Amino acid sequence: GSNFLAVTDRGYWLRGRITYRGDVPTGIADAEIAPMLYSDGRPIQGRGWYDTEALAEDGGFAYVALERVHRILKFDTGKRGLLARGTLVPVPPEMSKLPSNKGIECLMVAPKGSPIAGALIAISERGLDEAKNIRGFLIGGPKPGVFSVKPADDYDVVDCALTPNSDALILERHFSWRRGVAMRIRRVPLADIVPGAVLDGSLLISADMGFQIDNMEGLSVHRAANGETVLTLVSDDNFSLIQRTILLQFTLPDK
Secondary structure, eight states, rough: EEEEEOOOOEEEEEEEEEEEEETTTEEEEEEEEEEEEESSSSSSSGGTOEEEEEEEETTTEEEEETTTTTEEEEEOOOHHHGOOOEEEEEOGGGGGOOOSSSSEEEEEEEEETSSTTTOOEEEEEEEOOOTTTTTEEESSSSSSSEEEEOOOOOEEEEEEEEOSSEEEEEEEEETTTTTEEHHHHHHHHEOOOOOOOEEEOOEEEEOOOOSSSSSEEEEEEEOOTTEEEEEEEEETTTOTTTTTOOOEEEEEEEO
16 A cells, blocks of 8 residues: 555556555655656657556566556566556457447456456446446456446546455446546446456445545556455546645545
8 A cells, every 4th residue: 555556647657655644645756757668678659659557466467557558568567567568468359349448447367366367457448338237348358358338427437456255346437517427336246357247336325526536547556554354546647737646545444
């Protein structure tokens, strides 16, 4: 819950440290920013690959999804840090059919011991299948395939993360000029994510403009020193003067 690695819409890494007063986050220290590099050593932005929307880490490697071009890059950040060079991860051909600005926003790596261990779990923002459900993909691992997430109330999927108890938390965001922004998180057992599944899940939290939120698009989970499970959320200000980049933390109650 101290050091963090994040990505920006424009194809940059951001890493640093969250400072605390007790268990309350107060700021960011030791921040570093650097362009993401492709395998040729050049910034990915020069290739038009700049809409970097999803990040997952596993064993010293970072996986980043590029929304508009429907690609996933793998970086050896454990060895090379922010100088790591991205290599393409083979993805299913169905990913290329996602809408340009509704591509992959959620990435998770299935942990060891799960039936889909090692698989990349990817969910699109709002790429719909024939049944109007949101498309998801299991990439690699022992059971590759496709699944879907049931949409509701005009929310879009914007990120996801795994808890230590092997639940998948799916962060969703809604925007309208009448209601403003709203967010919610659904909890889905990891065991339910299999090829052909239609996921729904239980509502964990929801908030609208009556609370201190903005365009919440990033989610991470860590285990605190006292054993509590903590969710960290960050917003995307869309380069707007009327929006904010804010960081929120919540303690996840035991079931």
